[in-house]
Amino acid sequence: MKKLVIATALLAAFTGNFAHAEDAKPEEKKPDNEVSFNAALSSDYRFRGISQSRLQPALSGGADYVNNPTGFYLGTWLSTIKWTKDLGGDGNLEVDLYGGKKGEIVPNVSYDIGVLTYYYPSNHLRPNANTTEIYGQLGYGPAYIKYSSTVTNAFGAPDSHNSGYLDIGANIDVPAGFTVNLHAGHQTVKSYSFLSYTDYKVGVTKDFGFLTGAIALIGSDAKHGATIADTAYPTPSNKNNGKSALVVSISKTF
Secondary structure (H helix, E strand, O other), X not given: OHHHHHHHHHHHHHOOOOOOHHHOOOOOOOOOEEEEEEEEEEOOOEEOOEEOOOOOOEEEEEEEEEEOOOOEEEEEEEEEOOHHHHOOOOOOEEEEEEEEEEEEEEOOEEEEEEEEEEXXXXXXXXXXXXXXXXXXXXXXXXXXXXXXXXXXXXXXXXXXXXXEEEEEEEEEEEHHHEEEEEEEEEEEOOOOHHHOEEEEEEEEEEEOXXXXXXXXXXXXXXXXXXXXXXXXXXXXXXXEOOOOEEEEEEEEEO
């Protein structure tokens, strides 16, 4: 709770100088029901700072539905992965299934609450890698604070119910159509302090119309030692899946 209070105070300070709501441009009215699709190619699939693809390229894609009058939404997202095999299991695919409700509390202050399941077909890990989280997010302008908590074991770790992830960030529009992406997070794995860590991201995104490009410096302080036994998130050759690196991606939403 103390971490959450501190994070909230930092978020308020960070957003204190953002433009007031009266400076925002009026938005075009959206249809009641919207469906969109997305696809992407990235040089590495990073989830909370940790590579899920063994520091190698990944393909991903998904679909989203939102009912704009109510703010209810449903979606799915898929990506190629390698980490389940690295832990002695099987499978090379992650399937995310999620749903929730988002909206505005007062002008420029938003919320987002929901549930998300990470499904790993044929992962054969014991305990199973499949994980379900509930989450809640508050936003102010381009900044946000979000907390996620597992209601199952966390990604195959035994006795890890109620593991949590605190996420603070902002996506700030700047001149020439660029968006600066800032993020800091802390993953806590219940019963496994060795697996807990802090991660960060500093990047920029630009929509070119036909494609969106992004580049970001992503990393973490996840433990890395001389052997696999001393490394929290290793590759089979004991490379550090949480090391700092530039990640480049191209994506398309349609």
